[in-house]
Amino acid sequence: MNSNNFIKGRGAQQNTPNRFLENSHETRDDFLEFCRLEGEDADKNKTQYIPIFPKTIVNKVNSPDVGMLYSMNPYQGCEHGCIYCYARNTHEFWGYSPGLDFERKILIKKAAPELLEAKLKSKRWEAKTIVLSGNTDCYQPAEKKFGITRACLEIFQKYRHPVGIITKNSLILRDLDILKELAKDRLVGVNVSVTSLSEETRRILEPRTASIKKRLETIRILSENNIPVNAMLAPIIPGINSHEIMNLAKAVSDNGARSFAFTIVRLNGAIGGIFTDWIKKALPDRADKVLHQIEECHGGNLNDSRFGIRSRGEGKIATQIHDLVRLARHTYFKDKSFPKLNHESHLPYKSGQTRLF
Structure with missing residues (x-):
């Protein structure tokens, strides 16, 4: 790794221009030289938490090959900084860069629990699994400060509604009490992402995530408490972690995972340029x-947008x-096998309490 120009603790190494904005921000060499001479930091590399106020929180997923019908995201942007993350592109819709902004400008939806409760109480809503983290990790570092994910889990528990969770953060174990109650009625399934067994690879690929040891421990503890876990061995990146598939599968199985899923990396939208810049700095050889x-x-491309093929790949x-x-x-x-979640318990609890008749 070329450490001289590598931003430690971050995945992206640049802020690519937002394709929807007419103007872009550029850090000029003369400004960098001025900061050097003055002994100042040109970029303080701090994370900002920015409240936003959406009117809805549950999103219908129209992509036919994603494996979920509905998702919700308490946070937009993700401090974990995974360099390959497909969600980076969505930060452009909020007026930010999919590069460093995605990791450093975290949008906070404090009203998520109230919006979720209104959705579950709606007479027109029929119970379908809603997945926390369809876009960005609901247990990223911001959750320690804001606790929005836990508040949402309390709503799912109150209304006996099925919920899926995708995370790579051991912070989920903080909510073991609620997860155990949900699991008693088959109302929760957890997907834990494990991309490599190498800490060195993890640190540069996913800089602010839980360690591999912590993630395997998380799978084990959840499984020991009868909370079903599917391991996400994703993405598989040729030349980086593709040689680890058998060892990864064994490790997550030994710790109690009931199944695993995988995708082959695709670098859609702005991620192709962000990833290319990163790998030439992080792994130049x-x-x-x-x-x-x-x-x-x-x-022959870094991305393929065809449904059903885009995440599976083609060729030798x-x-x-x-x-x-x-x-x-x-x-x-x-x-x-991974169990099917229970969609039958919600209706009697639609008002927040059991129906008598």
């Missing part, structure tokens, strides 16, 4: 090889990955 192998999985490298995944499932998950 491997950069070209990794980029070419990603392109080989997507017909993708086929090898799929073969390893099949072998891993047969070897470590042959007699395991």
